Amino acid sequence: KAKGKRAGVIAAMRATIVCLQEVHVSSVESKRETLTVNPLERAGYQAFCSWTEDGSEWSNLKDKHGDQASRWGGLVIAVKKGVEVLHHTEHIPGIMHEVKIKWRGETFTIVNLYAPHGKIHRLFNEMYKMNDHTKGVNTIVCGDFNSVQDAALDTKTREGATKYTV
Numbered sequence: 001k002a003k004g005k006r007a008g009v010i011a012a013m014r015a016t017i018v019c020l021q022e023v024h025v026s027s028v029e030s031k032r033e034t035l036t037v038n039p040l041e042r043a044g045y046q047a048f049c050s051w052t053e054d055g056s057e058w059s060n061l062k063d064k065h066g067d068q069a070s071r072w073g074g075l076v077i078a079v080k081k082g083v084e085v086l087h088h089t090e091h092i093p094g095i096m097h098e099v100k101i102k103w104r105g106e107t108f109t110i111v112n113l114y115a116p117h118g119k120i121h122r123l124f125n126e127m128y129k130m131n132d133h134t135k136g137v138n139t140i141v142c143g144d145f146n147s148v149q150d151a152a153l154d155t156k157t158r159e160g161a162t163k164y165t166v
Contacts, residue, residue, distance in 0.1 A: 007039030016080045016103065018045065019112040021144040023074035045078035046085060050112075052094030075112045075143075096126060100137075109134055113143035120147045 010018050018040070040047045051074050077099045079085055084102040091098060096113045111130070115123045127141070 007043045010040065010078070011043035011045075016083060017101075017110055017140075018076075018078040019110065019142045020076040020078070021074075021112065021114040023049075023076055040076070040078045044081050046081055046083075048077045048079070048085075048088045048097070048099050050075045050090045050093050050095075050097035075114055077110055077112050091130065092123075092126060096123065098130075106138055108138045108140060111139065111141045111143075113141070113145075115144065115146045120145055 074094050075097045077097060079099060079101060086100040086102055088099040096111065098109060098111045100107065100109045113123060
């Protein structure tokens with residue numbers, strides 16, 4: 001029930017683009033049924049999903065609680081139906097996903113990313129490789145960077161946990 005309500009709230013916002021990170025799934029079979037696809041499609045969105053693949057170099061990563069990436073990984077870029085989608089690309093499945101759209105006469109590239117704890121510098125290196133690809137294009141980068149500019153300001157970090165800065 002709650003999954004459908006979230007999609008309803010997103011639809012009520014009348015957002016043109018919605019980016020989600022850390023879409024939790026417990027198995028490959030449940031991916032298609034998760035909040036990120038069917039409810040969003042029913043709410044009037046085209047949902048482009050990217051999942052961390054078992055066996056990939058990123059899938060063996062563990063979060064701060066020791067859980068596997070394939071359990072907590074996953075990205076969705078939802079585009080309102082009627083917006084022209086030119087292409088979508090998984091640069092790193094479940095970690096960095098791109099959708100290029102044409103909207104109101106302009107071309108936009110939306111990059112949605114999830115940086116696993118402690119991997120932000122590696123992800124920035126991957127993003128740097130996209131520089132020529134996005135040059136001269138309206139580019140929006142959003143996501144969960146799992147980092148702070150000043151570790152002293154990170155009040156959510158538990159005692160003894162490693163703090164990552166950009």
